[in-house]
Amino acid sequence: MLENKKAVIFDLDGTLVDSMWIWREIDIRFLGKYGLQVPEGLNDELEGYSFHETAVYFKKRFELPLTIEEIMETWNHMASEIYVNEIPLKDGVQDFISLLKERDMKLAIATSNSRKLAKDCLRANGILDAFDYICTSNEVPRGKPEPDVYLHAAKMIDTKPEHALVFEDIPYGLLAGKRAGMEVCAVKDSYSERAVKEKREIADYYIDTYYDILNGTYETLKK
Structure with missing residues (x-):
């Protein structure tokens, strides 16, 4: 999954944290x-x-x-x-981010949420400093499922789209990543379980938790 990748761009809600409620x-x-x-x-x-x-x-x-x-x-x-x-990190996030930092990979957030709330949440969970840039939909002409927020995030961390890996929890976020020319990994979240079939059809990879990546048990989805 991380082969030939120089950066990872995460959605926030439902992807890094359990917050869709x-x-x-x-x-x-x-x-x-x-x-x-x-x-x-x-x-x-x-x-x-x-x-x-x-x-x-x-x-x-x-x-x-x-x-x-x-x-x-x-x-x-x-x-x-x-x-x-009240908003916790998803299982394995802390360890996965530590692995990415050990590999000197650039990290960014691409969210439809506000920058303030994103920073409040990341700071409270002790991972704000891990990110090189936080991109919000307010910075770009079009929100997800258009690719603008992911393309802008990649530009701000000086990474070509083909060298970035995206993590998303819902279909229109996954579509945004794909339309940006990036590989995408779908993350399991209880609030998007009804769309799991659609998520699998769009994504390149699928995880239940970030421990799946650390343990090498993530799913590579055939296209």
Whole structure:
């Protein structure tokens, strides 16, 4: 998997850390402050909404006594607290990163999350200094599944796409890596289990945990 590779670029949520549950939990805690419950199907209704659009939706639908800016500020504060205190690394991440650093490989993050939350999470888990660059979707014209965030991350760490290996947990992230001309490894995550067939069809490799790489038991997927 690492042969001829000079860099590894990781997605963050669901790939390096177990965090895909966080936004639903924030909805539960946030609405709970106002004696409200999360309606069935809320996430489906908000699919594709920006952070600001979601705040506008919440204010109107739940008649909240806050400004749009106050809603977003509250969510950011709640998310930071959870990322720092409740989000663990996936199994084997620490050891895998140590191996990569021993091989003098460059490391980057390519995430749709904010830089602040990414740094808060990585710092809390003791691995922030391992990364040469953190690239967010806000820095590029198009988000995943377009390749922009991965191409920009590779450029910022001075690595050609063919020399970079990508780790992702969901199909559109894997597609972004492939469209960038990189090999991609799919990472098991409970929140994308329903898409595991699609993940395997896109990816070059598949792991249950990062120990699979350390132990040489990862899957190479035939194309």
